[in-house]
Amino acid sequence: MKSPSATLLAEVRTFRQNHPDVRYVDLIALDIAGHFYGKRYPVDMLEKVAAGSPLKLPQNAVLLGAQGGLFKIGDYCFNDGDPDANRRLVPGTLKPVSWESQPLGQMLISSDGTEAPIEFEPREVLANVLERLRLKGIHPVVAFELEFYLFDKKLDNGLPQFPRDPLSDDADDRPTLHIERLSRFGDVLDDMAQTATAQGIDITVITAEIGPGQFEINFGHCDDGLRAADWAALFCRSTRGVALKHGYRASFMAKPYLQFPGSGMHVHVSLYDGAGNNLLAAHQQQPLRHAVAGCLALLPHCMPIFAPNHNALRRLGGTVNAATRASWGFEDRDACVRIPESDPRNLRIEHRLASADANPYLVLAAILAGLEHGLEARQDPIAPLNEDRSSGTDFPVEMLDAVRAMQHQQVVRDKLGAEFVDVYCENKRQDHLAFQQEIHAREYRWFL
Incomplete structure (x- = not known):
C-alpha cells in the first residue's frame, strides 16, 4: 500500500x-x-x-x-x-x-x-463526530440536496433582479415547478452539472423549484461523511463561478425574496453496522424512533448551525415546506425531520431545517450528534405530524436566543466539542452585532 x-x-x-x-x-x-x-x-x-x-x-x-x-x-x-x-x-x-x-x-x-x-475547524468537528461513531460500529451514509437561486448578473441598486429567460429575454419572475424551466436554463444548468462532475461530485437529480429562478441539485448517497460534505461545499463554489461565466449570479442565500420560498439544505442520513445492516430498521424500526427523538431534542440547541445568519432565520415559517417548530413525520415535507418512504435496507431520515448557506460540515456534524444522542438515550419522540398536525417543540428564531441555547447545552458541548461551541457561538454573536451596526434606509423612512 x-x-x-x-x-x-x-x-x-x-x-x-x-x-x-x-x-x-x-x-x-x-x-x-x-x-x-x-x-x-x-x-x-x-x-x-x-x-x-x-x-x-x-x-x-x-x-x-x-x-x-x-x-x-x-x-x-x-x-x-x-x-x-x-x-x-x-x-x-x-x-x-x-x-x-x-x-x-x-x-x-x-x-x-x-x-x-x-478544534474549531468545521471539517475537524465533523471528523471527530464520524470517528466517534466509527468506534461504536456506526457507519453513516449521507446525501445532500441543495437549493439555490439564479439572478441577473447586474444588481439593481444592490438588489437582485430576476434572471432573464434566454429564450424569450423576459424576466423569469413567475413561481413554477414546470420542467420547461430546466430546458430554458439548460445551458447554464448543464455546465453546472458537468463542472461539478469534473470536481468529482456525484450529481444526480436536477429540479426546477417553486421560486422564480430557483433550482435544486441532489447528490448521490456517499458512505464517507467527510466526502459528502466536501461535495456540498465544492458545489457551492463551482456553481457560483459557472453562473457568472453565463451572465448570471447564483446564490445559496436562504431567503432572497420574502414572497417566495427560501433555499434549504436537505440532508439524508442512514446508519449501518459493519456488516452493512441498517441500524435504523432493526427491532421494528425502534432505533429510528430513538434517533428521531435525539434529533428533535438537540435541534433547538443547534439553530446557529442550521440557520447561521439573520437572513436564514427569515426562511423559517410563512412559506411552503418551511418548519416553524421541531417536528417529524412520514413523507411529510412540513416536518423538520422527514422519513421518506423506502425499503428497510434504505430506511433513513431527511433533515430539512438547515438553510442552503449553512456550513455543510457543521450541519452534518449536528445531525449525526442528534442521531447518536437519540440512540444512546432511547427515548420515544413526540407524535409525528401524520397523527397530530400541531405536534412539535419550539426552537429559537432570534440569533442571540439561539446562541444562548446552544452555548450552554451540555450534550451539544460534549458531542461537538466545548471549544468549538464557545468559539462558534461568539463568532455568531459578533456577526449579529456587526449586522445591527448599520442603519437601514427603512429606519429613516419610519423614524426620521
Whole structure:
C-alpha cells in the first residue's frame, strides 16, 4: 500500500501531466461562516507539499466572520500572536477549475488528520463526530440536496433582479415547478452539472423549484461523511463561478425574496453496522424512533448551525415546506425531520431545517450528534405530524436566543466539542452585532 505522501505525489504529478497549462492551484478550506479561504500555490510548490513539505496557514483564518473580518474571541485573533497551523492536502480533490479566465486548479486542505488539528475547524468537528461513531460500529451514509437561486448578473441598486429567460429575454419572475424551466436554463444548468462532475461530485437529480429562478441539485448517497460534505461545499463554489461565466449570479442565500420560498439544505442520513445492516430498521424500526427523538431534542440547541445568519432565520415559517417548530413525520415535507418512504435496507431520515448557506460540515456534524444522542438515550419522540398536525417543540428564531441555547447545552458541548461551541457561538454573536451596526434606509423612512 502506498504511503499518504506517495499517493498525493502521484495525484499531483498525474494532474500536471493531464493539465500542463495549469500553473497555479488554489488550496482552499471552509471557515466557520461557510466561506472558502486559502492560498494560490504554484503547481511545482504543490508537488513539494505533496512530498512532505509543511503547509501552514494562519489558524485564525477559520474564525473569519461573514464579512471576512476577525472578531476577538477569547484569546484568539488579537492576543495569541496570530499563529500558523498545519494543514494537509485532502487526497482525491485536486481538480481543474473551468470557470476562471485562466487555467487553474483547486484542492481541498484541512487540519483534520494533522499532528495538532484546529478544534474549531468545521471539517475537524465533523471528523471527530464520524470517528466517534466509527468506534461504536456506526457507519453513516449521507446525501445532500441543495437549493439555490439564479439572478441577473447586474444588481439593481444592490438588489437582485430576476434572471432573464434566454429564450424569450423576459424576466423569469413567475413561481413554477414546470420542467420547461430546466430546458430554458439548460445551458447554464448543464455546465453546472458537468463542472461539478469534473470536481468529482456525484450529481444526480436536477429540479426546477417553486421560486422564480430557483433550482435544486441532489447528490448521490456517499458512505464517507467527510466526502459528502466536501461535495456540498465544492458545489457551492463551482456553481457560483459557472453562473457568472453565463451572465448570471447564483446564490445559496436562504431567503432572497420574502414572497417566495427560501433555499434549504436537505440532508439524508442512514446508519449501518459493519456488516452493512441498517441500524435504523432493526427491532421494528425502534432505533429510528430513538434517533428521531435525539434529533428533535438537540435541534433547538443547534439553530446557529442550521440557520447561521439573520437572513436564514427569515426562511423559517410563512412559506411552503418551511418548519416553524421541531417536528417529524412520514413523507411529510412540513416536518423538520422527514422519513421518506423506502425499503428497510434504505430506511433513513431527511433533515430539512438547515438553510442552503449553512456550513455543510457543521450541519452534518449536528445531525449525526442528534442521531447518536437519540440512540444512546432511547427515548420515544413526540407524535409525528401524520397523527397530530400541531405536534412539535419550539426552537429559537432570534440569533442571540439561539446562541444562548446552544452555548450552554451540555450534550451539544460534549458531542461537538466545548471549544468549538464557545468559539462558534461568539463568532455568531459578533456577526449579529456587526449586522445591527448599520442603519437601514427603512429606519429613516419610519423614524426620521
